[in-house]
Amino acid sequence: MRRCVITVGDLGEFGVINRITGRLPQGAAVMLGPGDDAAIVRVPDGRVVVSTDLLLEGRHFRRDWSSGYDVGRKAAAQNLADVAAMGAVPTSIVVGLGIPADLPLTWLDTLTDGFRDECAEVGASVAGGDVTRCDMVVIGVTALGDLGGRAPVKRSGARPGQVVAVSGRLGHAAAGWALLEAGAPLDSSALQQAVAAHRRPRPPYAAGPQAAELGASAMLDVSDGLVQDLGHIAEASGVRVELDPQALAVGEPVAVAAKELGADPLEWVLTGGEDHALAAVFPAEVRLPPSWQVVGRVVEGEGIAVYGREIGRPGWDHFR
Template sequence: MGTIGELGEFGLIGRLTRRLPQASPVLLGPGDDAAVVAAPDGRVAATADLLVEGRHFRRDWSGPYDIGRKAAAQNLADIAAMGARPTALLVGFAAPLSTDTAWAERLYDGLADECRAVGASVAGGDVVGASEITLAVTALGDLAGRPPLTRSGARPGDVVAVRGRLGLSAAGMRLLAEGRDGPAELLLAHRRPQPPYEAGEEARSLGATALLDVSDGLVQDLGHIAAASGVRIDVDSAALHVPDVLGPDGLRDVLTGGEDHAFAGTFPPAAALPPSWNAVGVVAEGTGVRVDGRPAEGGGWDHFRP
């Protein structure tokens, strides 16, 4: 199959777009100057992420399919966290011309399969030669006539709850950095996150006052809700689910590890939370985040941290 340089820009585009089935929200897919995506609500929820080789993924740690799944997941989770239904991704793909065509195709297979899980699709994008692999992903979503779930609605007295796994991806990344080959559950969690996409709809139905995707660590992301809402969030570490597979550093990973793409929200005190949502704290008057009564310090992902 050769390299993407040998195939050429338009040959590569043709090979990749043939791997991208279009879901119903996409009225016009790849092949024109722009895609056309239905927006029956009259508004579009939109988000974007950059993934740079060596900073957000390593090819010696993850294969192209997993990188594609992960790139799509982190953007689709942001749309779900707004209480919207993901409809489409736009993907910019930059790579060295020596990159195997088969590698690029598997990357797009991963993007397409993660989209398929939520009824969305890759509707378009761009390709370009570059010195390192970079993905620029934009996700779109439909609010279906409902207000967005934001970070600014938490009120004193609300319950703080989490939906999804925490800490596994950070532990998996640490194992990969140490050159270890297991536990496999942790390695897979880092390579291919599994966001509970249904959490957005669930949270809305439960009367959530604020919601976000936990991408940079629970404490750090709860801090965003606290700042946007003008409140303090108190976390009870004993209420957190710490899987045995995390070992002695489990609580630290659950509090500060990112990239699991769980969801954290605040709910009225009377909300009847189902077992899928784990109540881990409360909203109070004040500022910042406290864990077991002490100010939370350090941890969490920072894209500018060396």
């Protein structure tokens, strides 16, 4: 018996828009949501933190590996994490969607729900966006945030004598991707957790504003690998960052996945991206809460070094 699947092409452009917006409640920061030429979002601080990212089907996600809900949460998370990395609190996102006409409506619904639920983690809203026809799924997300009177925490503030700390998990998403790529059997909860981390990151959103309050002088979202991303802080600040691999936690899912695939788990921790942990630089005298783990230091010089290890490929580069 042939199964009837309702697609976005059956609804048409404005039917699709109405279906999406009907699933999106608006928070207190949104003064005017979907329905007009543009949204209006409150900016209590007087400054707006803005970040944008693009996700392409087949490069950033695969529909046979991830559900629409997973993709929605991931797309929102990587932008909301960038806002948090500036020390700001996310307020809203706007989404541009390119989708095929034969995309099932159920996939679109779960994608929308993923956007909504990830935003709900930080009290943000999906304030608007655009939709067009495309041969594959293309997602553009722009996130907005409020600094709440705090100074932005940029990449250029690291100084010799300070310490480097990380909040959030590292290596999990890379381990999950490697398992999926290898077609490994997911016959333990640890392996399933690693794959879940690839499908849906868990950024430590609250740690961004917390770091700003604690006096962090530099910070960023670890999206392309800890070594590569800390290299950006080193370059922007004109300093050298030295990492202690013994201080880096290797989570159980990473360790089990590495054993399954015969890989080095610390390599994923150092160079794997898409966990969207936060890495920050603090004055050495600051007493850090348990949510932050010191993993290195800042010294005179340039570049980045990892004690006792040679790092070949430091992280992800779209054009490498």
